[in-house]
Amino acid sequence: MRLTEKQVINSFKQLYGKSKPFRITMRKSQVAKSAVQVDAIGAVELEKGKCAEAAIAFVTVASPQNLLNKSIILKQAVKNLNKKNVIPLIAAPYIGDKQMKILDETGISWVDLCGNAKINIAGFAYIERLGNKNKFPDTAPIKKIFQGTSSLVSRALLLNPEGFKSQYELVDFINSRNGKITVSTVSRVLKELSNELLAIQDKTSIRAIDAKSILNRLEQNYNLYADRQNVYRFAIDGFEKLFTIFYPAAEFVACGFYAAKLQGLAVTDETILCVKSIDKFKDECKKALVLLKPDAEFGNFKIIENNDPGLWFNISGEPIPQVDDIELCIEMTADKPRGPKVAQVLRERILKGFSK
Amino acid sequence: MKDEVLSQLHDLAKAFNKIDIKPVICGGLGIYLKFYSSKNEIELRATNDIDLMLTETQVKSQADRNAVLKTIKDDLHYVLRAQGQCFMFEKSPYDKLDILAPPIQGLTRENDNRVKLVKSKLHGRLTPEAQFIEEDLETVPLHNILSVNCNNNCEIQVPSAVNLLILKLFAFDDRYAKKDTERAQTHAYDIFVIAELSNRADYLQAKEFILRHAESDIIRRAKSVVLDKFDGIQSSGWLSVPRMSLAANLDVSQRNQKIEHAAKRLLRWFED
Numbered sequence: 288m289r290l291t292e293k294q295v296i297n298s299f300k301q302l303y304g305k306s307k308p309f310r311i312t313m314r315k316s317q318v319a320k321s322a323v324q325v326d327a328i329g330a331v332e333l334e335k336g337k338c339a340e341a342a343i344a345f346v347t348v349a350s351p352q353n354l355l356n357k358s359i360i361l362k363q364a365v366k367n368l369n370k371k372n373v374i375p376l377i378a379a380p381y382i383g384d385k386q387m388k389i390l391d392e393t394g395i396s397w398v399d400l401c402g403n404a405k406i407n408i409a410g411f412a413y414i415e416r417l418g419n420k421n422k423f424p425d426t427a428p429i430k431k432i433f434q435g436t437s438s439l440v441s442r443a444l445l446l447n448p449e450g451f452k453s454q455y456e457l458v459d460f461i462n463s464r465n466g467k468i469t470v471s472t473v474s475r476v477l478k479e480l481s482n483e484l485l486a487i488q489d490k491t492s493i494r495a496i497d498a499k500s501i502l503n504r505l506e507q508n509y510n511l512y513a514d515r516q517n518v519y520r521f522a523i524d525g526f527e528k529l530f531t532i533f534y535p536a537a538e539f540v541a542c543g544f545y546a547a548k549l550q551g552l553a554v555t556d557e558t559i560l561c562v563k564s565i566d567k568f569k570d571e572c573k574k575a576l577v578l579l580k581p582d583a584e585f586g587n588f589k590i591i592e593n594n595d596p597g598l599w600f601n602i603s604g605e606p607i608p609q610v611d612d613i614e615l616c617i618e619m620t621a622d623k624p625r626g627p628k629v630a631q632v633l634r635e636r637i638l639k640g641f642s643k
Numbered sequence: 644m645k646d647e648v649l650s651q652l653h654d655l656a657k658a659f660n661k662i663d664i665k666p667v668i669c670g671g672l673g674i675y676l677k678f679y680s681s682k683n684e685i686e687l688r689a690t691n692d693i694d695l696m697l698t699e700t701q702v703k704s705q706a707d708r709n710a711v712l713k714t715i716k717d718d719l720h721y722v723l724r725a726q727g728q729c730f731m732f733e734k735s736p737y738d739k740l741d742i743l744a745p746p747i748q749g750l751t752r753e754n755d756n757r758v759k760l761v762k763s764k765l766h767g768r769l770t771p772e773a774q775f776i777e778e779d780l781e782t783v784p785l786h787n788i789l790s791v792n793c794n795n796n797c798e799i800q801v802p803s804a805v806n807l808l809i810l811k812l813f814a815f816d817d818r819y820a821k822k823d824t825e826r827a828q829t830h831a832y833d834i835f836v837i838a839e840l841s842n843r844a845d846y847l848q849a850k851e852f853i854l855r856h857a858e859s860d861i862i863r864r865a866k867s868v869v870l871d872k873f874d875g876i877q878s879s880g881w882l883s884v885p886r887m888s889l890a891a892n893l894d895v896s897q898r899n900q901k902i903e904h905a906a907k908r909l910l911r912w913f914e915d
Contacts, residue, residue, distance in 0.1 A: 429756040438659070554680045556844070584907050584908045585842075585846045
């Protein structure tokens with residue numbers, strides 16, 4: 288559950304009312320009309336005798352976009368107060384690295400409810416970055432936009448650095464690549480991506496503005512093992528026939544280290560294929576007289592039943608359908624210990640299109 | 644693997660290639676070279692010495708044996724580590740070369756633990772379990788492996804996976820019987836590596852090999868070591884594998900899963 292503003296204020300009072308080496312006491316919780324964007328006025332005292340008045344804004348959801356907006360408004364509000372020695376201060380449940388960077392750039396002091404803080408008083412900066420983890424994960428930006436069908440929006444933006452003219456064009460693009468997505472899902476995901484300052488949608492286009500972070504988030508939200516519960520190993524005689532049976536229907540796709548091998552990026556003895564249905568795969572093999580011998584220990588043919596929409600969206604390559612650079616990069620990042628080295632090469636390749 | 648050992652290997656290969664011998668490398672270094680392409684999947688053990696197996700074909704005639712001696716002593720400048728032990732050489736305390744040899748007709752004496760290749764100068768530590776070592780030898784070009792400047796044609800050979808396994812099973816059994824825990828652990832870990840990193844081609848080759856020599860004492864003993872000491876993760880062999888060396892980032896149950904997988908694979912090699 289997300290914290291309410293009241294809960295944020297109460298926790299803030301508890302945490303910083305008596306703490307050392309700095310203390311923040313709230314003097315007024317109601318502020319004059321000239322500064323409606325300031326939630327409270329307080330006093331900040333650093334141990335070294337530095338003190339200042341603070342114009343405080345409480346934030347319940349610290350998304351980058353939200354913080355950026357609040358920062359601009361808070362800074363203006365402090366200016367409108369027309370008083371010396373007042374610092375703008377934002378208090379939020381948790382301030383992550385990206386959020387910290389935004390607040391640094393806008394010159395806003397901040398504290399979070401996990402024990403991290405940065406206070407600037409007259410050129411003197413006090414930093415309490417303990418690396419504490421987020422104790423309020425519900426206040427973190429939504430992760431689901433980088434998983435399942437929602438992830439197709441990010442994947443599409445990475446595939447097309449130039450961007451899309453409209454949400455409809457983006458939907459059509461996704462659906463033309465084995466995806467199945469609606470305009471409302473695209474709209475919801477784009478809103479989140481904009482909040483996170485990862486993508487932008489203006490009058491002329493929808494495009495990625497921080498492709499590196501988008502790729503990073505896709506990697507972080509990928510679970511190699513959870514998505515791939517059904518792994519089968521076979522020894523297959525005459526497997527070359529398989530490629531003529533299935534191709535061009537996107538019913539199987541080379542993935543993992545086998546896909547990396549096809550691209551000359553890795554060495555492996557295994558053939559790794561993802562299929563939508565293991566039963567269908569077995570039926571097709573039977574029809575084509577391809578002999579499947581189950582062999583859990585030495586089977587060199589790894590068949591993974593995987594219906595993750597991201598996988599079937601990011602396909603390329605001939606004559607063997609294989610995952611493209613984006614899906615392969617995500618898979619390799621998770622496939623430790625060998626994968627991350629391959630992922631690094633792919634990452635550079637993917638982001639090259641965004642370097643302009 | 645330490646650069647010094649690989650550099651020593653390069654010198655050895657270069658010198659032996661000059662006399663038309665591709666040195667057969669066994670032990671920890673042999674396992675490293677055999678499974679080099681999979682080295683990132685499992686931590687391969689570092690070693691300080693080179694175990695060189697001189698095969699029957701390589702030392703058939705007295706002239707061949709003299710050429711080998713000349714290469715080791717004159718060209719590579721190895722000296723004996725201790726008088727009377729003519730199968731242990733060194734250049735420095737960190738640069739060691741051990742000579743091994745399978746039983747060789749006319750050179751092996753009963754009740755002796757060495758094969759006398761050149762009297763009082765060059766012996767091989769008798770390794771009866773290497774009787775079939777020349778079967779399925781694999782040639783490895785060194786330029787893919789070494790970071791030092793390497794002659795492109797420089798080549799060594801490594802035994803097949805099953806021969807490497809047999810050597811290690813015998814070594815483990817001996818050390819375990821002598822209660823030499825530390826070295827038994829090292830051999831147990833090598834057995835784990837071979838079981839885990841062998842691919843399907845290695846497995847099929849091993850099955851053929853074992854079938855071919857099913858009646859030999861070597862295969863019988865190897866099989867009994869597997870069945871007695873490597874049958875399931877609670878058996879003495881698998882318990883000897885130092886769990887911490889498997890992968891630092893794995894928890895206890897993940898490590899046991901790995902061992903269990905290796906155990907199943909190993910049993911498959913020897914099942915009828």
